[in-house]
Amino acid sequence: PYEWYRTMRATQPVFHDEEQKVWHLFRYSDVQRAMSEYATFSSDPRSTMEWQPEETDPILASILRLDPPRHRQLRNLASMAFTPRVVTQLAPRITEITNELLDKVSNSAHELDVVRDLAYPLPVTVIAELLGIPTEMRADFKRWSDALVSDEGEEDREVLFAEIKSMYGYFAQVLEERRQHPQDDLVSALLAAEIEGQRLSDIELLGFCALLLVAGNETTTNLIANSVLCFDQNPGVVERLRRDPNLLPGAIEEALRYLSPIKAMARFTRTETVIGDQQIGAREVVITWLASANRDESQFPQAERFDIERTPNRHIAFGHGIHFCLGAPLARLEAKIMLGAMLERFPGQWHVPDDAPLQPIKSDIVFGVKNLPLNW
Numbered sequence: 248p249y250e251w252y253r254t255m256r257a258t259q260p261v262f263h264d265e266e267q268k269v270w271h272l273f274r275y276s277d278v279q280r281a282m283s284e285y286a287t288f289s290s291d292p293r294s295t296m297e298w299q300p301e302e303t304d305p306i307l308a309s310i311l312r313l314d315p316p317r318h319r320q321l322r323n324l325a326s327m328a329f330t331p332r333v334v335t336q337l338a339p340r341i342t343e344i345t346n347e348l349l350d351k352v353s354n355s356a357h358e359l360d361v362v363r364d365l366a367y368p369l370p371v372t373v374i375a376e377l378l379g380i381p382t383e384m385r386a387d388f389k390r391w392s393d394a395l396v397s398d399e400g401e402e403d404r405e406v407l408f409a410e411i412k413s414m415y416g417y418f419a420q421v422l423e424e425r426r427q428h429p430q431d432d433l434v435s436a437l438l439a440a441e442i443e444g445q446r447l448s449d450i451e452l453l454g455f456c457a458l459l460l461v462a463g464n465e466t467t468t469n470l471i472a473n474s475v476l477c478f479d480q481n482p483g484v485v486e487r488l489r490r491d492p493n494l495l496p497g498a499i500e501e502a503l504r505y506l507s508p509i510k511a512m513a514r515f516t517r518t519e520t521v522i523g524d525q526q527i528g529a530r531e532v533v534i535t536w537l538a539s540a541n542r543d544e545s546q547f548p549q550a551e552r553f554d555i556e557r558t559p560n561r562h563i564a565f566g567h568g569i570h571f572c573l574g575a576p577l578a579r580l581e582a583k584i585m586l587g588a589m590l591e592r593f594p595g596q597w598h599v600p601d602d603a604p605l606q607p608i609k610s611d612i613v614f615g616v617k618n619l620p621l622n623w
């Protein structure tokens with residue numbers, strides 16, 4: 248898609264797709280503005296609707312899709328679960344899971360696939376433990392989170408709906424169980440939380456669980472795999488990182504910029520506004536292309552170059568403004584621990600063999616590959 252982004256930035260940076268009735272923003276400054284001005288660019292799809300549907304879709308009731316003031320209230324609650332202190336405390340456990348995964352790979356005869364063996368199981372295990380959900384549910388988690396991000400048309404609608412329904416069924420069961428027997432986990436904490444004397448609604452609780460499941464899994468998997476892709480395409484990087492591990496956090500930031508795990512987010516205009524030389528009406532859908540913004544030359548000199556020492560690197564892979572990714576510290580930590588351990592365990596130059604074609608994930612939202620074999 249990067250070829251297309253570049254053309255659009257140069258020729259139609261604020262583009263109206265009249266057939267689909269959608270606006271597209273490709274420049275860094277425009278994307279950043281749409282994400283900052285939440286009063287004009289709402290995160291709630293219901294802002295474009297004449298009538299207000301019942302709140303039946305839990306994801307719509309999650310902070311991702313809410314505007315202030317409700318957003319602020321729920322976000323304050325949710326952020327307690329993700330303070331830097333809480334996240335730092337997770338490091339030993341993340342290291343343990345990482346080492347177990349790497350041991351399994353080293354002891355097995357089959358070829359290493361970075362996605363299947365490392366990048367997928369790490370975040371899903373961490374989120375499951377954070378939510379207090381047994382790891383045996385991992386296979387279901389995978390199907391559910393795939394179903395939530397997959398494009399309609401790509402797969403059978405009925406099958407997708409059935410998956411999503413069974414996911415909410417499962418979370419409802421967990422919520423009920425924790426309501427009866429509170430434990431020391433995130434779900435129990437959310438159940439006990441009050442905003443202005445009121446508990447969260449069932450829909451809000453379900454939305455929160457579903458959001459963590461999607462937001463925290465696929466994205467982090469893709470960050471780890473996309474980093475390996477960037478390292479593979481830039482010979483010498485792996486050796487430099489091994490020589491100076493302090494460069495690793497910068498390399499991960501650059502991978503976030505260069506191959507952003509989330510390509511685009513949607514906003515919905517509440518009022519008329521002008522962007523670039525275009526007038527956008529009220530109740531319009533606006534797609535902000537984060538992945539394009541992150542390659543914008545006017546923000547990043549030599550934007551097409553992967554430079555692990557790029558400074559400054561103000562990418563917006565985690566978004567910007569009030570919805571800035573709550574899980575960013577966790578995602579960064581997981582990537583650092585996993586990639587750091589891989590650098591130690593897999594000596595020499597890394598090499599993605601070209602005999603097995605990589606399958607890109609087909610999605611308008613996420614950017615990543617389904618498989619990533621690696622030799623070293």
Ligand code: HEM
Pocket residue numbers: 282290310311312322374458459462463464466467470507508509512513563564565566567569570571572573574575577578
């Ligand atoms: C929001 C990206 C990992 C939880 C966001 C947004 C982006 C993003 C772009 C902003 C959406 C918007 O403005 O509409 C990413 C990427 C990740 C990642 C690229 C990994 C590399 C995680 C993880 C978690 C998480 C690990 C939690 C465990 C959230 C939540 C929000 C969010 C709860 C909503 C915040 C709000 O609406 O206030 N993420 N994310 N993310 N992310 Fe992440």
